[in-house]
Amino acid sequence: MAMTPDAAVRKRFEDRADVQLRKRHLPLIIGRATDTREARRRDIFAELDLPGLRNAAEAVRAHTVANLHTYLDRFAERAEARGTKVFFAATAEEAVSYVRTLAAKRGARLIAKAKSMASEEIHLSPALEADGIEVVETDLGEYIVQLAKEPPSHIIAPAVHKSRTEIARLLAAHHGRSLPDDPEVLTAFAREVLRRTFLEADIGISGVNFGVAETGSLALVTNEGNGRMVTSLPPVHVAIMGMERIVPSFEELSLLLPMLVASATGRPVSTYFSFINGPRLPDEVDGPEEVHVVVLDNGRSKILGTEYQSILHCIRCGACQNVCPVYRQVGGHGYGAVYGGPIGAVLTPLLVGFEKAGDLPHASSLCGACTEVCPVKIPLHEQLLALRRDVAREQKPVVEGLAFRAWSTAWRRPWGYRLLARLARAGQGMFVRGGRIRKAPPPLSRWTNRRDLPPVARRTFRERWKDR
Secondary structure (H helix, E strand, O other): OOOOHHHHHOOOHHHHHHHHHOOOOHHHHHHHHHHHHHHHHHHHHHOOOHHHHHHHHHHHHHHHHHOHHHHHHHHHHHHHHOOOEEEEEOOHHHHHHHHHHHHHHHOOOEEEEOOOHHHHHOOHHHHHHHOOOEEEEOOHHHHHHHHOOOOOOOOOOOOOOOOHHHHHHHHHHHHOOOOOOOHHHHHHHHHHHHHHHHHHOOEEEEEOOEEEOOOOEEEEEEOOOHHHHHHHOOOEEEEEEEOOOEEOOHHHHHHHHHHHHHHHHOOOOOOEEEEEOOOOOOOOOOOOOEEEEEEEOOOOHHHOOOOOHHHHHOOOOOHHHHHOHHHHHHOHHHHOOOOOHHHHHHHHHHHHOHHHHOOHHHOOOOOOHHHHHOOOOOOHHHHHHHHHHHHHHHHOOHHHHHHHHHHHHHHOOHHHHHHHHHHHHHHOOOOEEOOEEOOOOOOOHHHHOOOOEOOOOOOOHHHHHHHO
């Protein structure tokens, strides 16, 4: 279940984060899961030339995105030659309308859905459900958050914010039977429950990890068998692909697939690599009768040619989320959008605008850990800083601007600096307790609501130096 646009912008990041921070167990659950993935990622790259691999992957993505329209045209031509129907959707509304129309034409009543962040981005499931169609998420993590009526919390692990006990209770409550918090038992139970969906679905919907321009093929990376079930058993397969998820050929794909898997899970190889080359041929017994690819723009075109173009290099591995200290405290739901963590803090404002998501670039410590782990070398922390600049220019906060101007004017002169230091030292007396300022008046209260503030020293450095 995706978060609606209205819900995403109803509160500021601070307000959403405040709700998440009250869940004392959340950082522990997320920390354990992300630490495990990050440790495995480091181990698997330890014996390899990681800088060389990252440079090569960056070069592939930069070349592809710089020539995106050429490769998209080639992909569409080759895919349609194999019988795949390609639809270019300029907006989320166009993409959703295409799928709804197709579902109505086929008289679809049940849709089996594999993991797809692009479908979450366009809020596809709620639209289909509004048409009376049952939509079932078949990825185990997505199925869990669907039952919980929550959006995914992580690009790779949608239910990373839930403990095994919570998952067991959720499945037990929904299906009316007692279940232990044993991962193997829960997985086996989910497999049994979802089998009907695969066999009876009228349409299967999936995402796309990469589209191969040279052949018109779709590449899917999954750790569960549901991806292949969804794309082969129903008579119609619909793939939702962000327009930037393209590679020139299988040669480039042979680099990006291992980089994706290792960065996402810390494993050398995924359980399944699936390559879809169109609907089944007359002499084939497996595969769908129809394959549709919805190539999604939804704001991506306006990023091309800007200083933020490299954000479109992202291969959705989630490595930046695993190391982000902010994400690890508040989880994905604190960001109010389908993409959480550093990638979401950059991409979401660019897609939906600063008015709706201009606060997300501030959801970062600018530590740079996200940039260090990105397999395609996106300078995420630099883009976050640049977005803060652009948001300030667009929104022009008057009071904040005047305050910084006054501060800058005062501190440019030695006498002004000395005067403000004395005033601060004199005025802080009523707030200092035990050598710390735990409650301060606005606007400093926004800081002390969460942490202590060190007091101004009794003697400044200049005063001490003068005595020496």
